[in-house]
Structure formats: C-alpha cells, structure tokens
Amino acid sequence: MPGSLWGRWPVREGVVLHGAGDTPDGFRPKFRHVESRTGGVVAWAFPHARKQATPEDCLTYAGLAAARFKHSCWDAEQFSGLRGGIALGFSMGAITAMQLGHSLPPGSLSAVVCVAGCYSLMQAFGTAYAPHGTGSFDTLFIHGDSDVQIPESLARECSDGLRRAGHKVDFWSVPGAGHSWGELGLDRASPLSKRLIGWIENPDSRGRCL
Numbered sequence: 001m002p003g004s005l006w007g008r009w010p011v012r013e014g015v016v017l018h019g020a021g022d023t024p025d026g027f028r029p030k031f032r033h034v035e036s037r038t039g040g041v042v043a044w045a046f047p048h049a050r051k052q053a054t055p056e057d058c059l060t061y062a063g064l065a066a067a068r069f070k071h072s073c074w075d076a077e078q079f080s081g082l083r084g085g086i087a088l089g090f091s092m093g094a095i096t097a098m099q100l101g102h103s104l105p106p107g108s109l110s111a112v113v114c115v116a117g118c119y120s121l122m123q124a125f126g127t128a129y130a131p132h133g134t135g136s137f138d139t140l141f142i143h144g145d146s147d148v149q150i151p152e153s154l155a156r157e158c159s160d161g162l163r164r165a166g167h168k169v170d171f172w173s174v175p176g177a178g179h180s181w182g183e184l185g186l187d188r189a190s191p192l193s194k195r196l197i198g199w200i201e202n203p204d205s206r207g208r209c210l
Helices: 024-038 055-068 091-104 121-125 151-166 191-201
Strands: 012-017 043-047 084-088 109-115 136-146 167-172
Touching: 012 091, 024 043, 024 191, 055 091, 055 121, 084 091, 091 109, 109 167, 109 191, 121 151, 136 151, 136 191, 151 167, 167 191
Parallel strands: 012 043, 012 084, 084 109, 109 136, 136 167
Antiparallel strands: none
C-alpha cells in the first residue's frame, strides 16, 4: 500500500507487539537477538498501542479482572497494510496477534507467533475458543509450563482448535519458564531462540511439532 508502514520494504513484513505495561522502545532490545538474525527475510515494525481499551478489550486482555486493566491497546486498522505478514506478540501482544489472525482480511497474515498468550483471557472463565474468520495462517505457540499469569492450558486450547481447523500449528512448551520473555530464553542466543529464528525463516519447517 502506498504510504503504509510496510510498502517500501522488499521483504516480508512483520509486526512485533509487546506486553502490557511495556512500550515498543522498551521491548525492542529484548527482541533484538531475533530481529538481527531475521532482518534479511522480515522487515520488523514495532507499532505503538494507542487505542483506549473498550470494555470488550479489557475482558479479552484481563478476563474477570477487566476493571483493573488500564493499558492502551492496538486498533486492527493499524494493520490494514499487511499482506502475507507475520504478527509476533508477547502476552497482551500475543493475544492481539491471535485476534488479528481471526479478524484481518484473508491474505493479511501468513503466520502468527503467540508467545505466552492465547486468544482471550475469558477462556479461563469458560468462554471456549473456536477458530473463526476466513484467513489461513501458520501459528507457533511458545509458552512456559510454569506461567501462572496466562496458563499454558489456554494456549493449548487455541493450538488444538487451530489444528482441528486445518492450520499448521507448532507448540513449544518450555519447562520451568514463567511469564517472561527472558525466562523463555528468547532475548539471547539459546536453543529456543535458534528454533524461533528457523521457524520464521523457513515456512516449510512449520506444523511438525506438537
């Protein structure tokens, strides 16, 4: 799209969405290891969350603790220029990435990377996840099995639902890791960050790991 954030890039576009209470400038150093090794295939953008959260947004991001959610979030219109892009998010950003996968027009996203997230925190209170929309995108879930803020079971529910719907899905559980990008080992050279870089660079490797 002329004038869009991604229109000038000759490679696949990607967006990185941070967690609640963070900022693009605050999260980018944590992502730098992955960014520096995938920059040849993905042009990463770090959009600001400027939308005032609606009551529905608060339920999505905080469940029954919605009244205490005081953070800005993203508007789907910010991503209207994506064409075959990658949405990668952590925590609140991971929930947003999942929401975008279901709400953007077909072809907008080719892949979603959901790190320590799910589709909605309302899953924890009985709202079952069911894939919807017409888009098809590969999905990678990375989740610590000791995460108490967003339990791994919520991501598992999403993974199982997407797989049944015919999506390519990978799920990487990280023993002992909590709700932390650093505890997952993604902020530095590690076996998991190496796997993530490979997943981003090589679409043919996707959908092989439960």
